[in-house]
Amino acid sequence: MSAPSIRARVRAEMIDEIKAVARRHLATDGANLSLRAVARDMGMVSSAIYRYFPSRDDLLTVLILEAYEALGDAVETADATADRHDLRGRWHAVCRAARDWALAHSAEYTLLYGSPVPGYAAPDDTVLPAQRPPLTLVGILRDGLADGHLAAPDDELPEQVRDDLAEIAAALSPGLPEPLLARGMASWTHLFGLISFELFGRLDRAIPHRDAYFDHQTGLMADLVGLPR
Amino acid sequence: MSAPSIRARVRAEMIDEIKAVARRHLATDGANLSLRAVARDMGMVSSAIYRYFPSRDDLLTVLILEAYEALGDAVETADATADRHDLRGRWHAVCRAARDWALAHSAEYTLLYGSPVPGYAAPDDTVLPAQRPPLTLVGILRDGLADGHLAAPDDELPEQVRDDLAEIAAALSPGLPEPLLARGMASWTHLFGLISFELFGRLDRAIPHRDAYFDHQTGLMADLVGLPR
DNA sequence: ACAACAACGAGAGCAGCGCTCTCGATCGTT
DNA sequence: AACGATCGAGAGCGCTGCTCTCGTTGTTGT
The missing domain is CATH 1.10.10.60 (Homeodomain-like)
Structure with a gap:
């Protein structure tokens, strides 16, 4: 050797x-x-x-995988850098990190969260890295529950929704109340939509002050999940 | 002649x-x-x-324009068909109509809301038809304010956010309070993300009961804008 | 040290693409 | 009936992803 x-x-x-x-x-x-x-x-x-x-798609797949890792790193670093007990600060830091990475790597973000390429099927390797950003958000909620600064909402969930969310919670963060997870997923969905709207030019004429708008929108989601101000 | x-x-x-x-x-x-x-x-x-x-892009442009119109028709018809005073019913009908249309015309939805085609620039003709779905949602809010079943939130908005939203309100629905519009835009952003997540396969393994999940998520947004239950 | 083998780059070639140009054929109008 | 606009077919250009062959070069075992 x-x-x-x-x-x-x-x-x-x-x-x-x-x-x-x-x-x-x-x-x-x-x-x-x-x-x-x-x-x-x-x-x-x-x-x-x-x-x-072996093919163009294989090259793309490698780029996609590394992009997921880069985005995950950016998001987790932002979370780890913020004051651990400042839940809202962490929330905003995580959201901004995702947006900043997307704006700085727009084509790669498009590869990850844009329309899927017709012939292309994402390999299973992407599933775990793709979960890192939402997992980071969920981590903030978990910490908030743990130190009592966050109370789970008492939304009533339809049975099917509760069951699906219970399975997700079991995989992501065991013990996370389903109503809170539901709101967390809404936040993650909203964050993705927000970044995509901005990147795909849908705010071009409407919102000149993107930074302020972004922070306010993610603040609304922080309210939705119940983070203290 | x-x-x-x-x-x-x-x-x-x-x-x-x-x-x-x-x-x-x-x-x-x-x-x-x-x-x-x-x-x-x-x-x-x-x-x-x-x-x-004259070119492939011109054909695509025509298809995109007609797709915007079709989606707009679907959404507005759903709103017009629902009981005018059942704000929450209208909200859900509009959201479902958008989702149903997207699921039934996934490639066309992708053309509208997926990643922009690299060389392709959307012509200005698409701006107005693209506003029809969010306008429909805003219409529900306007009606709710008018008959007193909906109260605008008293969120404090940063000056830049308030100014940008004031201009949008002036164009879309004069007199609409900016804090309410902010929440409405969050809902629209969330709805787009929700449909895109489902269509682009991001819920594939996680959420088996898509209909129930969708309705609950859009219900959360109805709460966010303050629609009465 | 030399032979056998694997890895590599260049090149030709295939089928597909968007798009352009030319050439008859057809249709509508004068 | 003749002319001009409109149309479809065909050839062709440069681009794409991908395959195959061929000569060269690096690595390895004897």
Whole structure:
């Protein structure tokens, strides 16, 4: 067993460079990534790329996975950096981190949360990383319940809704009351919609002051889940 | 001025058939519409399509415009059909109508609310039709205020948020209190996110009972804007 | 040290795409 | 009846993802 051979090292660097160039193309040209353009940028012929990625979709899948991880990192870091007992501060920090990452990596965000590519099926590997942002929000709720600064709402849930949410709670955060989880999921849904609206240009003419609008909207959701002011 | 000539009539029918075939392709193959495939389906050669639409994007634009109108029709019809004084019933009817239309026309919904196509810029003609669903929701709020069954929240808004919302209110529904509009926009954002999550497969493993979940989530938003139970 | 093998880049080629141009055929009008 | 507009077919351009072959180069076992 020797140190990694020259070939293995070069291969790893090649893969990294392909991903980097692909990300650059993604940022400038949008979501329709051209393997041939990537190859050209690297001074290679298009078929050579296939030594490293079996298909364009496989390259996209890797980029998607890493994007999920990057977004997850950004969100969790924001949460960990905030004062642990300032629930509302954490909430806003997490939401802003998601938005900031999305604005800074719009094409990658589009890959994650935009329309699914027709022929493309997301592999199961994406399920866990995709849960990190909502899990972070749920973590704030869990902490709030634990130290008594947050009370679960006493909404009555239809049986089917309660059952579905109970299973989710069991997987995400055992013991989380279903009515609170329901409101948490509404917040997560709203956050996704908010970022998508902004990124996809739906606020262009309507909302000049995006930062203030975003904070106020996420504040409404903080109210909805019952975070103390 | 004569009756429309045979040629004009045939041309109109051709355009209609192209749009119909294109919609069918959209439904089966997803958002990447192939002009050549449409032409093949019509027993034509691809270049013949260009006698009727100057480019693929122009065909897409027409489909998008008509999709906006169809969604707007569905939503407004649902609102008009419900009991005018049952605010909550109207709210749920409107939300369900939007969701039903999206589920029944998923590719077209994706065209409207999915990631924007890279090279494609939405023409201004889409702005007004795109406002019809949120306008319908706002209409429910306006009616509620008018007959006293709905009270505007007394949220304090940051100045920038209040100013932006005041302009929107002036355009959409003059006199609508900004704090209520803020919550209405949160509801609309949430509704878009909710439908997109479902359509883009993000609830696939998590929520088996989609109908009940949807109604409960939109109910939470009805609470948020203050609709009486 | 040399042979055998695996990994690699270049190139040609296939089928598909959007789009353009040309050329007859057809239709409506004068 | 003749002319001009309209239309469909066909060839062709440059682009795409992807496959296959061929010569070269790095790695490994004897």
